[in-house]
Amino acid sequence: MNPFTLLARLVDEAPRRALVLLAVLVAVLLVAPVALDRYLLSVFFLIFWFATVGQAWNVMMGLCGQLSLGHALYVGLGGYVGAVLWVKFGISPAIAIVPAVLVAMAFGAAIGWLGFRFGIEGVYFALLTIAFAEVTRIGFDNWSYVGGAAGFFIPVTAGGGSAINLRGGPLLFYYVALALMVAAFVICAALRRSRLGHAWLAVREDPEAARALGINVFRAKMAAVIVSSAMTAVAGVVYAFYQSNLFPSQSFDIARSIEMILAPIIGGLGTLFGPILGAFILTPLGQTLIALVEKIAGRAIPGVNLVFYGAALMVMIWFAPNGIWPWLKKKLGIPEERS
């Protein structure tokens, strides 16, 4: 099926009100930059970015039920591959996306193979994903070619950047991240309706029953980790060029892995709007909090936004373990998704 038929299909069959909501949202976001300053543009960049990686993580956890706590690994790998190819070989990130994605997929496949082959599940699998991210971090810390622990820097090309090479200001990154978020949504919506998506859901719900219905559980899980790592790596490339620097201690940090999974959890695990909604709620709140504390205390206090995130997580999981979107959906009168 070509992408346009697919798109048409999605539009035809999605609940009307959800579509209206989405269309309005995208339209507003397209023109919003006229009213946004640099700071707000960067906040929106973060929102879109977290919505994107949240969507990617949601493929594994929300659709296929595999808990990954090491998704920073794919962000870091994507970022490093993109940055190194650009700085050392002059290869545009537009092209470097391909090797970046391939490298992340290879790592994802290795983790998946090791975990799923040996029946490592739940928290054990989660630990394995953390372990891989940590090991990779240490590897990059000691790899002098990419700058080691001192980090790797992407020079800001003088005399105006070019969009295709991801050299530019906040406005460029605003639109790039918006495109990523929309693309991730469309891809996930298509996957959710596809054969593979249904296999994932079956595996998430009951692997034993899924096997009895002809689903190769190992293959489905492998597909999930590969798709998810690929999508995350794309976001990783963009993030590296946005930041213009990479440090192993940040790129592969477990704290980042955890920050990445907050939006889909708060928004609604396994739902398409959850990661977006979660990012739109959490990121602004966190940023406001940072700014507020800075104003009151007169200096930045690291960690405040995270304390807030932690509390939000606990409150959320206590009162609404399914997230905000399922609740909101009911309020808006949007019917359950059909298969």
Added chain:
Amino acid sequence: MLWSLYGNVLVQGVLTGLVYGLMALGLSVIFGVVRVVNFAHGEFAVVAMYAAFVLFRSFGLDPFLSMLPIAAAFFVIGYGLQRTLINPFVSRPEHEQFILLVGLAIIMVNGTLMIFGPDARSANLPYSFDSWEIGPIILDKVRVYAAIAALAVAALLFAFFRFTSTGVAIRACADNLVGAAVVGLNVKQLYALTFGLGLACVGAAGALMVTLTDATPMIAPAFTLLAFTIVIIGGMGSMAGAIVGGLLIGIAEAMASVVIAPSMKTMVSFGLLVLVLALRPQGLLGRRA
């Protein structure tokens, strides 16, 4: 010459490993009975480290003494946490338990960060650099004390589970929840006790840890990982496994930092972890689920 180096490294690994083991023991006991993975384990260790640090700096209380009140306080905290926060999650899906505890962990580590800042703090005991020499082997005093203390706490816990009626009841709970409820054991109470004991272990281990290494908030996730790695290597829910795993990781880390490079020690523990997951997923001393 080389042999004395390896001998020293081995001894150091064993001594540190026992403290690691105590920390992991807390995680293992909680998982073995309550079936909840305490993802905030390393965070509790770090809070204990700071508690010991503050008690030492403000009141001159030696961490080897303050570990007792800290362990007691952690027991109470653990008991209360299980009673209020965790118990409603005991029968919820694994990922929900995980999210609850990750939330707690994030609050703890960043709360510590807000209060104490990111800089490493060290207790600097007056005898920090004292040591004994036995032939070619050099024993750091603090390391020996810490190891003995860790062993003592672990032994107490073993004795509790073996010889007291409450300990036996908790083991019964772990083996057969329904059966335990049927014969009238107060499962909630026993769970809370277990969580308290688990946190007491990590509290004591944290206090001991302050004598061995600097305290910084950011080390917390690494401790959680360390404890988790040890427990999986030793066998989830196996008490002896936690100690054995701790020793193994202690030795492996010490060896790796000398033979390869200090930065490689985590690599080696994760290598061990991957090996165990691949070859013996139930852990060295674990039973197949």
Added chain:
Amino acid sequence: MTTLLDVRGATKRFRGLTAVDNVSLSVSEGEIFAVIGPNGAGKTTLFNLIAGVMKPDAGSITFDGAPSAGVPPHELCRRGLARTFQIVRPFPELTVMENATIGAMMRAADMDAARAHAGEVLRRLDLWDRRDARAKSLTLPDRKRLECARALATEPRLLLLDEVMAGLRPTEVDRIVAILKDINREGVTILLIEHVMRATMALAGRIHVLHHGATIAEGTPDEVTRHPKVLESYLGAEAL
């Protein structure tokens, strides 16, 4: 008639216990074959061997002419063997329609075809009206029928049914019996485990009786009910 399933000397031990003890049976294309026996007789374990969930410790299993012991369940499903679970396992958070679609998609050309086929199966099992309900909200009889629907949606040649009528009221049992007869008439071979004797007698052409893992009798319903060993160890006990 050709043999569709052939079990020769299948044995499965759990530690000390021999759950299935040297059992041989063969199911012909098109028939309805029942396995009965008291609780713990090893019926479900036998099913698990046939469906590829477990590998027999000894003996051989042949499905559709090819050895099938140790072939993973999803592969066997592709070859045309579908099963239900004694303790039903619907996908609880998914809708009835999604549940059935997942069963149907293995053979369907695309998801539209899968949905269409799932719809047919649901109509057939009287679940069409409940298609948008989440599986976890269904009543037990509905869940049991969903379990059948999902298995049937894979378009099996052999359908393994593990106590699908247990716990149902007589009217519901009759409803399922009628449906199963219908399905069988269309060429699906059925191997069922049952406790509900009335239904088994009404459905099965041949019955195989297990006790403590071993075969004690096999034959038509009439033969089996008159078999002294069966009367003694199973039907007798049941009647008391």
